[in-house]
Amino acid sequence: MTARAGGLVADRRRAARAALLLVAALAPGCGSPLVVPRDEALPPLDAGARLVRLTPTGPVPAEVTLAPGDWLVFVAERPDAPLAVVFAGRPAREPDDLAGFAADADEVFTPTPLTPGATAALRCRAPGEFTAQVHAPDGSAAALRVVVAPPD
Numbered sequence: 001m002t003a004r005a006g007g008l009v010a011d012r013r014r015a016a017r018a019a020l021l022l023v024a025a026l027a028p029g030c031g032s033p034l035v036v037p038r039d040e041a042l043p044p045l046d047a048g049a050r051l052v053r054l055t056p057t058g059p060v061p062a063e064v065t066l067a068p069g070d071w072l073v074f075v076a077e078r079p080d081a082p083l084a085v086v087f088a089g090r091p092a093r094e095p096d097d098l099a100g101f102a103a104d105a106d107e108v109f110t111p112t113p114l115t116p117g118a119t120a121a122l123r124c125r126a127p128g129e130f131t132a133q134v135h136a137p138d139g140s141a142a143a144l145r146v147v148v149a150p151p152d
Helices: 003-030
Strands: 050-055 058-060 063-066 070-076 084-088 107-109 119-124 128-135 141-148
Touching (some): 050 063
Antiparallel strands (some): 050 058, 084 107, 084 128
16 A cells, blocks of 8 residues: 555544544434444455445445345445444345344344444345335435345
8 A cells, every 4th residue: 555545544534533523422412322433344355246335415326236145345435424224124144244234133234323434244145125224313314225136
């Protein structure tokens, strides 16, 4: 990594920490959940990985088609707020298929909001159509549609 690229990474981390501190300072007064910072270590991703950018206008792309076993990688690019991703249904089923996500009987979700610049990923093994909502602290939500094709 060049010195310039290293400096840009450090600047992004400082900005993410500053945003986190602001949210943490405001959270006790407004009943918001605690935001926990993390640099999620993503698993090795193969050519089947797809990237979804979580931007101020919503997820880009808003619809993704995957083959079973492909990774779906999320990058939080909204600089003004942490974001939570909640899937109705379980496109990922095993703990090893979740990096920055958790699962219960009904949903797959980010257990803490993704701060600006944070990443999370899940390996989608279950065929079907899944919808996710990307939630911001102001109550707004944007939809994401994920289609996992049936195995050949």
